[in-house]
Amino acid sequence: MKEVPGSYGLPVVGAQKDNLDFLHLQGEVEFFKSRVARYNSTVFKVNFIPGNPAFPDPRGIALLDQSSFPVLLDSSKVDKTNVFTGSYKASDDFTGGYRVLSYLDTTDPKHATLKNFAFEVLKRNGRKFLPEFQSAFHAAFDAAESELSSGKNKADMAPLLNQLAFQFLAKSIVNVDPLTTMLADQGPTHLLRWIGIQFAPVAPGNSTPLPGFAEDVVIRTAPLPFLLVKADYDKLCEFFQLAAEMLDMGEKEFGLSREEAVHQLLFLVGMNSWFGFSARVLPNLLYRVGTLGAEFQKRLGDEIRAAIDVGDPAGSFYGALEKMPLLKSTVLEVFRFDPPVLYQYGRPREDMVVESHDAKFVIKKGQLLGGSQALVCRDPKVFEEPDQLIPDRFVGKEELQANVFWSNGRNTKSPTADDKQCAGKNFVETIARFYLVQLFARYKTFELSEDSTLNTPFLKPFARN
Numbered sequence: 001m002k003e004v005p006g007s008y009g010l011p012v013v014g015a016q017k018d019n020l021d022f023l024h025l026q027g028e029v030e031f032f033k034s035r036v037a038r039y040n041s042t043v044f045k046v047n048f049i050p051g052n053p054a055f056p057d058p059r060g061i062a063l064l065d066q067s068s069f070p071v072l073l074d075s076s077k078v079d080k081t082n083v084f085t086g087s088y089k090a091s092d093d094f095t096g097g098y099r100v101l102s103y104l105d106t107t108d109p110k111h112a113t114l115k116n117f118a119f120e121v122l123k124r125n126g127r128k129f130l131p132e133f134q135s136a137f138h139a140a141f142d143a144a145e146s147e148l149s150s151g152k153n154k155a156d157m158a159p160l161l162n163q164l165a166f167q168f169l170a171k172s173i174v175n176v177d178p179l180t181t182m183l184a185d186q187g188p189t190h191l192l193r194w195i196g197i198q199f200a201p202v203a204p205g206n207s208t209p210l211p212g213f214a215e216d217v218v219i220r221t222a223p224l225p226f227l228l229v230k231a232d233y234d235k236l237c238e239f240f241q242l243a244a245e246m247l248d249m250g251e252k253e254f255g256l257s258r259e260e261a262v263h264q265l266l267f268l269v270g271m272n273s274w275f276g277f278s279a280r281v282l283p284n285l286l287y288r289v290g291t292l293g294a295e296f297q298k299r300l301g302d303e304i305r306a307a308i309d310v311g312d313p314a315g316s317f318y319g320a321l322e323k324m325p326l327l328k329s330t331v332l333e334v335f336r337f338d339p340p341v342l343y344q345y346g347r348p349r350e351d352m353v354v355e356s357h358d359a360k361f362v363i364k365k366g367q368l369l370g371g372s373q374a375l376v377c378r379d380p381k382v383f384e385e386p387d388q389l390i391p392d393r394f395v396g397k398e399e400l401q402a403n404v405f406w407s408n409g410r411n412t413k414s415p416t417a418d419d420k421q422c423a424g425k426n427f428v429e430t431i432a433r434f435y436l437v438q439l440f441a442r443y444k445t446f447e448l449s450e451d452s453t454l455n456t457p458f459l460k461p462f463a464r465n
């Protein structure tokens with residue numbers, strides 16, 4: 001049994017120093033790597049962000065290996081109340097005064113109800129997702145091609161992917177085409193403002209055009225007031241009030257007031273779903289498959305085009321899945337190599353022993369535990385050549401999936417109402433696979449521009465190495 005190594009430094013000053021390293025001097029991957037080396041341990045004391053005095057106590061313990069990290073996935077061991085983004089929790093003002101599912105621990109009486117509501121939202125609209133994604137995909141890439149034909153030698157994909165993600169989710173779940181409403185094509189703009197202000201304190205370094213410390217003063221001194229994005233949120237609420245069938249279901253089958261159902265649905269679709277696709281999954285897959293080059297793209301494209309009916313990708317997708325092992329492995333490898341959400345947190349329900357690969361530690365009840373998948377999913381004890389993007393890595397090695405945690409759960413597991421695993425885990429994987437199917441039903445190969453910033457918009461620490 002060992003003492004957890006590391007120190008929090010002096011009050012206030014220690015957190016400032018750690019935040020400075022994390023945000024600016026080292027970046028959010030080197031920050032942890034350098035401390036693993038310094039303490040010769042993958043478990044150690046650390047001040048998480050945000051560390052300014054206006055925020056709650058940032059002190060915690062990092063779990064950075066495949067042995068200790070999984071304790072965060074075990075809701076019998078850790079309390080997940082209000083730790084969605086660590087020690088900082090955005091005010092309920094951002095969600096209409098309601099506590100949304102992502103902040104509820106599994107012991108909260110409303111957790112199961114709201115998680116089952118999330119499952120039903122996906123189930124009831126299941127048959128619409130692939131056709132709606134397909135048409136939104138073609139609209140996005142038609143727009144990209146018209147940018148190319150207008151003399152520019154590259155297309156700016158990020159805003160097109162933002163629209164793609166919003167269009168297919170809104171049409172499938174709200175069952176209304178946003179472009180025909182007062183929202184028009186402004187859904188992503190309002191969402192980016194609402195999300196950016198709400199989660200500013202946990203944004204990585206240089207997430208805004210402001211230079212270094214100016215950014216810290218503006219977005220990391222104290223929580224930013226909801227008032228800054230009330231107009232945006234009101235427009236989004238007005239749109240989600242059109243989701244008659246989903247709101248009826250919330251009221252009649254899950255006991256929610258219509259008012260609460262609007263806010264719960266908005267966070268589920270606007271933050272949990274849209275932000276995940278637009279800020280991470282869609283740009284990341286395009287970027288990483290881009291970096292793998294023409295040779296690989298031909299190999300993957302051949303597998304896809306041999307398996308699906310190119311004339312009807314949506315209709316032939318499910319039947320073709322088993323014939324696309326490289327596609328499944330490639331998606332999973334991108335989620336391992338560049339996890340969409342790096343941090344998961346939890347607080348032990350009781351004093352407990354946590355084991356890393358080479359030591360045991362006593363952790364006290366209530367302490368803030370946090371892990372970065374940037375290190376955990378590159379644990380050299382589990383993955384060979386962990387820092388290499390190897391698309392075939394999981395072909396014929398399905399058991400390795402158990403060591404990929406992108407959904408806040410082992411990838412071999414599906415979410416339930418009794419855990420905190422992403423409710424959309426299987427849905428996200430389906431869409432991610434279908435996205436690459438669409439890409440290679442439409443193109444043979446594609447290239448990234450040399451100055452591509454497609455993998456930087458949000459939470460993209462790997463862009464820097």
Ligand code: HEM
Binds near residue numbers: 407
């Ligand atoms: C698009 C990419 C997505 C990513 C990368 C992602 C990732 C995650 C992660 C890491 C968590 C755990 C957060 C924590 O408590 O530590 C989570 C929770 C959650 N996600 Fe997702 N998610 C995505 C999409 C979706 C979609 C499409 C849905 C739609 C239903 C969804 C619904 C949820 C819900 C309801 C929770 C809270 C689960 C609970 O409290 O038990 N997510 N997601």
Ligand SMILES: CCCCC[C@@H](/C=C/C=C\CCCCCCCC(=O)O)OO
Binds near residue numbers: 195
């Ligand atoms: C980033 C992808 C979000 C996926 C949605 C998922 C949420 C996961 C958990 C935590 C969200 C972290 C949000 C940080 C936002 C930083 C915004 C910014 O940089 O200004 O819920 O399903």
